[in-house]
Amino acid sequence: MNNILFVFLGGGLGSVARYGVSEFVRTNFRSSFPIATLFSNVISCAILAFTITYLSQRTEISIGARSFIIVGICGGFSTFSTFSFETVELIRAGNAALAITNILISVTVCVALVYFLTKQA
Numbered sequence: 001m002n003n004i005l006f007v008f009l010g011g012g013l014g015s016v017a018r019y020g021v022s023e024f025v026r027t028n029f030r031s032s033f034p035i036a037t038l039f040s041n042v043i044s045c046a047i048l049a050f051t052i053t054y055l056s057q058r059t060e061i062s063i064g065a066r067s068f069i070i071v072g073i074c075g076g077f078s079t080f081s082t083f084s085f086e087t088v089e090l091i092r093a094g095n096a097a098l099a100i101t102n103i104l105i106s107v108t109v110c111v112a113l114v115y116f117l118t119k120q121a
Contacts, residue, residue, distance in 0.1 A: 006064040010072015014044075018077045033098060034086040037079055038106055044078035045110040049117030 018040050025036035051069045055061050083106055090099035 002064050003067045006068040007072045007075075010068040011076035012072075014073040014076025014078075016076075017073075018079060021077075032090075032095065034083070034090075034102060037082050037086055038102070038109075041078050041080075041083060041106060041110055042113060044074045045113045046117065047077070048074045049114045053118050 021040050021043070022036040025039055029035050048070060051066075051074070055066055083102075087099045087102050090096070090102060
């Protein structure tokens with residue numbers, strides 16, 4: 001039951017942080033490209049990769065703490081559903097090239113980031 005509480009709390013923090021990033025990007029960057037979602041997903045992948053790498057060397061870290069960060073914070077902060085919706089909206093608006101660019105950049109950068117940051121784990 002404790003792990004569920006840790007995931008719940010981490011998810012809330014991750015969601016609030018994601019909202020903050022979205023508002024910051026929306027206020028400071030004007031673009032038809034979904035930059036806020038890309039930033040959130042890239043940051044979340046970096047946090048996940050660093051956490052997995054760090055935790056692979058630390059057996060004393062509890063399952064609850066791992067769940068709090070990996071499932072809770074990273075799960076609440078990243079946003080595949082928003083990425084998917086924004087990509088579909090770009091297609092519907094006639095911006096297929098921008099939609100394809102979004103897919104290529106988001107997937108390539110996030111997967112490469114996790115791959116390279118966890119390479120030593």
